[in-house]
Amino acid sequence: MTLPPILAALRKHKAGVVLIALQIALTLAIVCNAIFIIGQRIQRIQRPTGMNEGNLFLITQMWVGAPTGDDQASGDKMDSLLRTDLAALRNVPDVESVTAMNSIPLLNSSWTNGVSLKPKQQHSTAHAAFYFGDENMLKTMGVQLAAGRAFTAADVQHRSFRAEDKPPIIIVSQALADKLFPGGNAVGKSVYIADNTEPSTIIGVVKRLQVSSADTWTNDFTWNTVLEPVRLNSNFSRYLVRAKPGRLQAAMKESRAALFAANPMRVIDDSAEHNSIRSFADIRAKAYRADRGMAILMSVICVILLAVTGAGIVGLTSFWVGQRHKQIGVRRALGARKIDILRYFQTENLLIAGGGAVAGIILAIGLNLWLMQRYEMDRMPVLYVLAGVAVVLALGQAAVFAPARRAANVPPVVATRTV
Amino acid sequence: MFHYYLDLALRSLKRSPGLTVLMILTIAFGVAASMTTWSVFRAVSGDPIPWKSSKLYVPQIDMWGPSARGTNTSDPHWGDPPDAMDYGDAIALMRDHRATLQSAMYMISPAVVPTRPGTHPINVSGHAVFSEFFPMVDVPFQYGSGWSAADDERRAEVAVISGNLNDKVFGGGNSVGRTINVEGRDYRVVGVIGKWNPQLKFYDVVNTGGFYVDQEDLFLPFNTAIAANMRNDGNTNCNESPKQPGFVGLQQSSCVWIAYMAQLDDAAAADRYKSYLTGFTRTRYPQWAPNVRLHDLPDWLDYEHVVPRDTKVSLLVALGLLLVCLVNTAGLLLAKFLRRSGEIGVRRALGASRMAIYAQFLTEAGVVGLAGGVFGLLLTGLGVASVGVVLPKEIADLARVDVTLLFTTLLVAVVASLLAALYPTFRASRVQPAWQLKSN
Numbered sequence: 001m002t003l004p005p006i007l008a009a010l011r012k013h014k015a016g017v018v019l020i021a022l023q024i025a026l027t028l029a030i031v032c033n034a035i036f037i038i039g040q041r042i043q044r045i046q047r048p049t050g051m052n053e054g055n056l057f058l059i060t061q062m063w064v065g066a067p068t069g070d071d072q073a074s075g076d077k078m079d080s081l082l083r084t085d086l087a088a089l090r091n092v093p094d095v096e097s098v099t100a101m102n103s104i105p106l107l108n109s110s111w112t113n114g115v116s117l118k119p120k121q122q123h124s125t126a127h128a129a130f131y132f133g134d135e136n137m138l139k140t141m142g143v144q145l146a147a148g149r150a151f152t153a154a155d156v157q158h159r160s161f162r163a164e165d166k167p168p169i170i171i172v173s174q175a176l177a178d179k180l181f182p183g184g185n186a187v188g189k190s191v192y193i194a195d196n197t198e199p200s201t202i203i204g205v206v207k208r209l210q211v212s213s214a215d216t217w218t219n220d221f222t223w224n225t226v227l228e229p230v231r232l233n234s235n236f237s238r239y240l241v242r243a244k245p246g247r248l249q250a251a252m253k254e255s256r257a258a259l260f261a262a263n264p265m266r267v268i269d270d271s272a273e274h275n276s277i278r279s280f281a282d283i284r285a286k287a288y289r290a291d292r293g294m295a296i297l298m299s300v301i302c303v304i305l306l307a308v309t310g311a312g313i314v315g316l317t318s319f320w321v322g323q324r325h326k327q328i329g330v331r332r333a334l335g336a337r338k339i340d341i342l343r344y345f346q347t348e349n350l351l352i353a354g355g356g357a358v359a360g361i362i363l364a365i366g367l368n369l370w371l372m373q374r375y376e377m378d379r380m381p382v383l384y385v386l387a388g389v390a391v392v393l394a395l396g397q398a399a400v401f402a403p404a405r406r407a408a409n410v411p412p413v414v415a416t417r418t419v
Numbered sequence: 420m421f422h423y424y425l426d427l428a429l430r431s432l433k434r435s436p437g438l439t440v441l442m443i444l445t446i447a448f449g450v451a452a453s454m455t456t457w458s459v460f461r462a463v464s465g466d467p468i469p470w471k472s473s474k475l476y477v478p479q480i481d482m483w484g485p486s487a488r489g490t491n492t493s494d495p496h497w498g499d500p501p502d503a504m505d506y507g508d509a510i511a512l513m514r515d516h517r518a519t520l521q522s523a524m525y526m527i528s529p530a531v532v533p534t535r536p537g538t539h540p541i542n543v544s545g546h547a548v549f550s551e552f553f554p555m556v557d558v559p560f561q562y563g564s565g566w567s568a569a570d571d572e573r574r575a576e577v578a579v580i581s582g583n584l585n586d587k588v589f590g591g592g593n594s595v596g597r598t599i600n601v602e603g604r605d606y607r608v609v610g611v612i613g614k615w616n617p618q619l620k621f622y623d624v625v626n627t628g629g630f631y632v633d634q635e636d637l638f639l640p641f642n643t644a645i646a647a648n649m650r651n652d653g654n655t656n657c658n659e660s661p662k663q664p665g666f667v668g669l670q671q672s673s674c675v676w677i678a679y680m681a682q683l684d685d686a687a688a689a690d691r692y693k694s695y696l697t698g699f700t701r702t703r704y705p706q707w708a709p710n711v712r713l714h715d716l717p718d719w720l721d722y723e724h725v726v727p728r729d730t731k732v733s734l735l736v737a738l739g740l741l742l743v744c745l746v747n748t749a750g751l752l753l754a755k756f757l758r759r760s761g762e763i764g765v766r767r768a769l770g771a772s773r774m775a776i777y778a779q780f781l782t783e784a785g786v787v788g789l790a791g792g793v794f795g796l797l798l799t800g801l802g803v804a805s806v807g808v809v810l811p812k813e814i815a816d817l818a819r820v821d822v823t824l825l826f827t828t829l830l831v832a833v834v835a836s837l838l839a840a841l842y843p844t845f846r847a848s849r850v851q852p853a854w855q856l857k858s859n
Contacts, residue, residue, distance in 0.1 A: 015846065019750035023743055030739040037732070064530045064540045065603030071665075123490050163664040194660055216728075235602075235650070260539070267530045267542040293809035294729050297456075298736065304448050305740050311441050312747035319438075319754035375728050 006348050009324075016316055021356035024392050027309045028360025029367050032388035034298040034305075036368070036380045041295040045288045049105035050173070050208035050223075052142025055096070055243045056280035057252050058104060061085075061259060062236040062267040078233035079158040081263065086134075088262040089239055094251035096242045099136040102232050103129075104240055104280075105210040106287035110218070112211070113165075115172075115226065116192045117180065119199075125191075126179045128172075128224035129211035130165075132232045133240075138171075138206070140242050146174050148187040148204030151229040161234035166196055171204040175223035193226070214287040216376075252277050306395055313399035317345065321407040328407050329414025338408040345404035346397060353396035357389045364388060421782070428783035435755065439787065442751050442836075446791025447798055449744025450832045454795070455802030456730075456737040458824055459810065462817035463630065464726045467621040468556065472716040475555070475621075476518075476681050476689060480700045481710035482508055482673050483658040500710055501656060502723065503625050503675035508703065513549060517695050518681035519688070522552035523641060525677050526626040526653035531637070532600040533588050543584060544652070545637030546623065547644035553579070553610075555682045556622050563595035563610035566640060570609075574643045578606035584636040585611045604647060606639065618817050619725065621716060623678040626653025629725035630813040651676045689713060727814070741835065748787075748839040756780055756847040767852035776848040784840030785833055792832025799828050 010017050063081060067074030082100055089098040103109045111132075114124025131137070138150045148171070155169060170191075177186035190199035209225040211218045243251035256268055256277055268276040275282075285292075321328070328341055364385050371377040432439040466472050481500035488498055504512075509523035525547050530540045552558075553565035558579075566577045578599055585594050585608075598605040616634050620627035639649070650666055653676060661672035669676070683689045693713045700709035714722055756763075763776060800820055807815040 015753055015842065016750060019746055019753065023746045023750065026739065026743045026746065030736060030743070034736055062530050062540075062542055064532055122486070160664055162661070162666060162669060164660060196660075265540065267540045269542055289811050290727070290729060293811070294733070296809050297733055301452060301736055301740050304452060305743055308445050308448060308740075308744055308747050311445070312750055315438055315441050315751045316754050319758060323758070371732065375732055377732075 003347075003351075006344065006351065010348065010351070013320070016320070017352055020313060020316055020352050021359065023309055023312055024353050024356030024396065025360035025363055027305055028357055028388050028392045029363035030305060031302050031391065032360075032364040032384050033367050033371065033380065034302050035388065036384045037377075038295045038298045038302075039384070040378065041291040041298075044214070044291050045295070047210075048208070049210040049284075050143050050206065051105060051280075053280050053284070055245055055248050056140075056142075057241050057243065057248060057255075058107070058278055058280065058283060059089075059239040059241065059255060059259070059268070060236065060276050061239075063263070064265045064267060066235050066265075075158070075160050075233050078160075078235075079231060082158075082231055082233065082237055084262055085237065085239065085259060088258045089241060089255055092251060092254045092258050094244050094247035094254055096244045097136050097140045098239055098241045099133045099140040100231050101131055101133040101137060101238055101240050103131060103212040103238065104141070104283070105212055106214050106283055108213045108215065108287060110212040112218075112221075113194045113226075115176070115180065115224075119192045119197045120195060121192070124194075126176055126224055127221045128176050128226045129213075129218070129221070130226045130228060131209075131212070132228045132230040134231055135229065137227060137229075137240075140240050141209075142242070143209050144207045146205045146207045147185075148202070150204060151227075155229040156231060157229065158231040158233055161232050165193060165228070166198050167193070167200050167228040167230065168198075169203045169229065170200045171206060171227040172202055173209045173223055173225040174205055174207050176225060177202070177205045179224065214291075248279060252279065306391070309392075310395050310399040313349065313396055314403060317349065317400050317403040318406070321345070321403045324407075325410060326414060326417075328410040329412055329417075332410060332412035333415040341408040341410070342404050345400055345407055349396045349400040349404075350393065353393050357392055360392065361385055361389065420778070424779045424782035425786070427779055428786045431755075431759070431783055432786065438751060438755055442748050442787050443791045443794060445744045445747050445751070446788060446832050446836055447794035449741040450792060450795035450828055450835065451798030451802055453734070453737040453741040454799040454824065454828045454831065455806065455818075456734045457827075458799070458803050458818045458820070459806055459814065460726070460730050460734045462819070463619075463730055463814055466717060467617050467619045467720075468716070471557065471682075472621075474682050474684055475716040476683050476692070477714050477716070477719045478512070478679055478681065478692075478696055479712040479714070480504070480508060480696060481707070482675070482704060484704065484707045487658045496722075498710070500712060501675045503654070503656065504677040504679050505673050505675050506670040506677060507673075509677040509679055511703070512679065512699070515695075515699070518683050518692060520551040520555040520682040521680065522549040522555060523677050523679050524548040524552060524623055525641070525644075525651040526623060527637070527639065527644060527649050528652040529602045529637070529649055531584070531588060532603075534600070535588075535590075541587065543636040544633040545635050545639070547639050547641045547649065549641050551682075552622070552638070552680075555680065559613040559615050561611045561613035562593045563608070565638075566609050571640050571642055574646050575640060576604065576606045576643055577609045577640060579610040579612060579638040580608055581612045581616070581634060581636040582614070583634055601637065601639070602647070602649065606643075618813060619720075621720065622680050623653070624720065624723045624725055625678055626651075626676075629720075629723065630727075630811075630817075645670070653678075689715070730814070741831075745835050745839045748836060749842060752780075752784060752787075752840050753843040753846060756843045757850075759847075760850045763847055763850040764852045764854070767850065773848040776850075777844055780844040780847050781837060781840055784836045784844070788833040788836030789829070791836060792829040795832050796825065796828050799824070 067077050111130045115126050115128050116124045134156045135151045135153045186202050189202050368380040479500040482505055513523050527547050528544045531543050532540045550566050550568050550571050594608050597608050655674050655676040657674040661668040683692050696711040697709045700711055803818050803820050806818050
């Protein structure tokens with residue numbers, strides 16, 4: 001098969017060729033970027049928080065008419081309410097362990113602050129999300145300790161939600177430890193939280209723990225987390241509960257009853273929109289809902305786009321086959337085999353699609369750069385463009401196959417007929 | 420003549436049904452994808468209070484000074500004052516009372532104890548506001564009204580509740596004058612809000628994050644809520660940790676947690692207000708040069724990036740899809756029109772002008788566009804109905820099919836196919852009659 005006759009034929013219908021090539025170029029540009037967005041979103045959705053996420057659920061409740069917890073006396077009162085709740089939950093048969101925490105990963109309720117190496121540093125060394133909880137925090141979350149030790153009951157203090165945050169000891173995530181002490185060995189070192197002048201000593205490092213929100217504003221410090229051995233006293237509280245394996249639903253139901261039995265003057269919503277008792281799977285799904293939606297939307301658009309382009313190629317090639325009916329007959333009469341005719345149309349399509357793909361690569365990269373500038377997208381790896389090229393070339397070949405086979409089946413006798 | 424072209428178009432389309440269906444589907448899918456994403460975009464970027472948004476302003480003042488500025492100077496908001504107020508500034512602005520109407524406000528989510536026996540307490544969302552909030556954002560009342568400026572002053576224990584909360588606590592009806600128990604204190608209901616639940620809580624986008632599922636059920640006087648120690652439920656941003664603990668400590672600190680809105684009736688009033696803000700800041704913070712901003716509401720929503728970025732990117736990608744569909748239709752029309760070179764040759768030889776050829780083929784394209792539009796309308800309806808699967812509820816709920824969307828869909832479909840048909844028609848009109856007649 002030689003190219004010159006194909007090129008000569010293509011020159012005869014420039015407009016059609018240009019339109020198909022343009023369509024392939026645009027399709028490639030959009031599909032690469034869309035697939036890149038889908039890939040990124042799927043990566044985000046699938047990343048583990050660092051907790052052992054199965055069998056976990058969270059209770060958010062509020063006491064009615066409770067003291068503020070601001071002064072010492074009312075703080076003590078609130079703490080005893082909190083500990084009563086913890087004891088009640090611990091006694092639920094299907095509960096394995098329970099801890100009081102201010103927030104958990106992906107909940108979208110955040111306490112963030114700067115962490116510095118020196119006191120009164122003008123700009124902090126790293127930004128991090130803070131989790132406050134008791135000695136059962138690590139065990140209940142199921143995070144893995146990489147170095148140092150976990151909190152013990154003796155470490156745990158309680159304070160008002162709004163009191164000053166000056167923890168003598170903390171546990172940090174590996175990512176934060178690496179950022180603060182690139183040399184390693186963070187355990188035993190001192191850091192300063194916010195504008196504190198008193199240091200906090202790192203007693204342990206956990207392997208991985210995500211911050212309390214999946215929103216874009218946390219993208220710069222997704223894995224920087226600090227754990228403090230503190231029960232926070234406020235008019236509301238959150239309990240992270242690990243159910244016994246396979247007993248999640250039962251434990252959720254029993255916990256609600258147990259809390260109301262311990263103290264009825266509280267709010268535990270159970271409406272569809274405001275459920276106070278939520279499984280972690282539900283919290284995760286809600287946190288990534290927009291990402292999941294974007295991935296689905298982009299997939300739908302990709303499918304439509306590829307279908308439209310494929311159908312367009314089928315349509316236009318069919319027209320060309322019809323137009324060249326007679327010439328195909330002549331070629332067949334002159335000795336061309338069926339496979340030669342098939343190859344002809346396939347090669348022709350490969351040339352057009354190839355030309356379109358070259359333009360498409362430039363468009364794809366241009367579109368990515370523009371999205372980076374306008375919408376803070378990341379740079380698209382070349383792999384996506386190459387994959388996109390493979391997809392459009394394959395699409396072209398698949399689309400051209402049926403019309404090309406019809407062309408190959410044109411009998412040589414057509415050459416002898418006049419129109 | 421149009422009837423004749425229409426007849427020709429329908430005959431031609433019937434002659435190659437496969438190609439016709441393909442073109443209609445292409446247009447339909449392209450239009451439906453872009454219209455569905457547009458309906459979402461339109462919903463989230465729409466003006467929440469179009470009749471007076473240009474009169475509503477949000478001031479920003481710099482209470483933290485230049486030392487609080489971050490290291491990221493490439494941030495477009497770098498050097499801007501915080502987007503909320505601390506307690507001291509908000510109260511001082513309220514005391515000066517320089518705008519036509521104004522209100523400082525903060526988000527609350529207290530517990531309400533229903534009086535009916537056997538019910539558990541419920542958690543409600545709302546705002547602590549000043550009396551002028553209600554006329555400023557045009558809150559419609561079903562019963563009663565807002566409270567008075569005097570109630571603000573004397574920290575009256577009064578409340579405005581939503582119809583929703585009225586149903587829940589009192590079982591509906593005119594509850595003005597009844598008492599509602601909030602966090603253990605009794606408040607006298609002075610107003611029940613009618614149908615009013617803006618999906619975009621435009622008066623406080625900083626704390627609600629813009630689109631916020633919760634209905635606002637309770638409004639209490641700002642000073643009363645402060646006196647009752649009712650904590651803020653929104654964001655708190657601090658440059659320095661509060662010196663004193665507790666909610667009182669927060670009020671004395673420079674932490675920002677209060678939203679502020681002012682109504683200024685014309686541009687001159689806005690200018691005067693801005694120079695007042697400058698003076699205000701200079702007096703309160705003589706240590707640094709006054710750094711103030713005054714955004715009108717549309718400008719403020721833009722500044723706060725209320726429209727999710729994903730919505731914009733989706734719209735762009737869908738428009739890209741429409742463009743591809745356009746190119747595709749152009750290719751198919753070109754094939755279809757040129758296949759009929761013989762027919763064109765005969766018509767031209769019999770005296771049809773180029774204009775007549777244009778009219779004939781554009782009519783054909785228009786018919787395809789209209790059919791694509793009608794089918795696209797069905798798909799758009801389907802798309803809008805299923806955005807709930809794809810988008811968060813608070814945004815999906817906003818997208819709806821209305822007359823504007825209906826007509827826009829049809830218009831876009833027809834205009835798109837006419838655009839796609841321009842070049843193929845031009846080629847068709849250039850067919851040389853003599854050539855075609857000879858070759859046959």
